Amino acid sequence: MSSDTNAPHPATDGMGGRGYYDSHSSAQKGAIHSQEERLRDAARALDLGGRELRIIDYGCGPGRNSMAAFHTVLDEVRRRRPDLPVVAMHNDQIGNDWNDLFANVRGPDGYLNDMDSIRAEASVGSFFGPVASAGVIDFGMSFAAAHWLDSAVRMPSPGSLFFCDLPEPAKGDIAAMAARDWSAFLKQRAREMKPGGMLVMDMLSAVPDADAPSGVAAGGAGLYRALGEVARDLADEGDVARDALDTFIFPVYCRLCDEISAPLAQDSALNDAFEVVELTNELLPMPTEEALKETGDTAAYAKAYAGFARAFTEATLTAGLFARSASNADAAKALANTFFDRLETLFATEPDKYGFAHRVATLVLRRK
Numbered sequence: 001m002s003s004d005t006n007a008p009h010p011a012t013d014g015m016g017g018r019g020y021y022d023s024h025s026s027a028q029k030g031a032i033h034s035q036e037e038r039l040r041d042a043a044r045a046l047d048l049g050g051r052e053l054r055i056i057d058y059g060c061g062p063g064r065n066s067m068a069a070f071h072t073v074l075d076e077v078r079r080r081r082p083d084l085p086v087v088a089m090h091n092d093q094i095g096n097d098w099n100d101l102f103a104n105v106r107g108p109d110g111y112l113n114d115m116d117s118i119r120a121e122a123s124v125g126s127f128f129g130p131v132a133s134a135g136v137i138d139f140g141m142s143f144a145a146a147h148w149l150d151s152a153v154r155m156p157s158p159g160s161l162f163f164c165d166l167p168e169p170a171k172g173d174i175a176a177m178a179a180r181d182w183s184a185f186l187k188q189r190a191r192e193m194k195p196g197g198m199l200v201m202d203m204l205s206a207v208p209d210a211d212a213p214s215g216v217a218a219g220g221a222g223l224y225r226a227l228g229e230v231a232r233d234l235a236d237e238g239d240v241a242r243d244a245l246d247t248f249i250f251p252v253y254c255r256l257c258d259e260i261s262a263p264l265a266q267d268s269a270l271n272d273a274f275e276v277v278e279l280t281n282e283l284l285p286m287p288t289e290e291a292l293k294e295t296g297d298t299a300a301y302a303k304a305y306a307g308f309a310r311a312f313t314e315a316t317l318t319a320g321l322f323a324r325s326a327s328n329a330d331a332a333k334a335l336a337n338t339f340f341d342r343l344e345t346l347f348a349t350e351p352d353k354y355g356f357a358h359r360v361a362t363l364v365l366r367r368k
Contacts (some may be wrong), residue, residue, distance in 0.1 A: 042198035043076035056089035059145025062100040142201035162224035178253035190273035205361030219359035302348035
């Protein structure tokens, strides 16, 4: 293994906790702040005549970023019904750092410090399945989560780990898998939400691009191509197992707006369940790139961009590549350190080549 794996690194577990994700997710935080008016409008549309209101964040992660979203919705609710009891639900996988989540809920930016009659709950499990009882959710939200697929993907994919760069039939297989997952997500929300309930969500997305070999320009494409380049270099050097890399596809799918709206229009049950209030696709600023434009500091840019990437890719890369290439957990962690060191070097060497392209689709639905 390369000697640079022995360089010192801070304790990092990506999405696994210890504050690393929260400290390296300014892009996700900015995207949530951009949804403030949509959240307010959706909250104003709620019927607050019930005995209790349930709000849920699907795919909450450690939760610090979504505190602003909860505050926005709760402010509107409290303005109309100051005494209405509220249940604030946080949904994510069992591996989420729930200690970080509830520390954030009670932290300086949390909603429990300055609002009464709120009960915080965890809902543990995949949002592609049921995470709440039928007909109980008044307000749902989800940020930077629904582009993830339900499960790991393994199929022949030599030369690429990003969905839109795959050859056929792999590319079509991933599209079909993503369509099934998206339909399952929507059907679960239809089951859980009350009539009149609102759902506000965003996800990485894509737009048609006749100049791109794949025919689409996808959010995050530059980053995922950089990940692939580093992985291929390490495989050439013998550090990453070739058989692992050649069957590894990162389990994300950036949908076109037509792919987002298709099941809502074509599936009669979903068409009966939801009204599409808004569906937009926009390119948002990327904080690391904005800072580079202002300062010209490529080293700072590379460090920040690699940290951003590590925060949400390390767990997936460890399971799909590092653990399958290493003899034990310590060796897998050392390989992860090498990988993200190389990624930082790549960003510093070619700062203009691997921009993130923070393309986000926003969907607002009302439960009929």
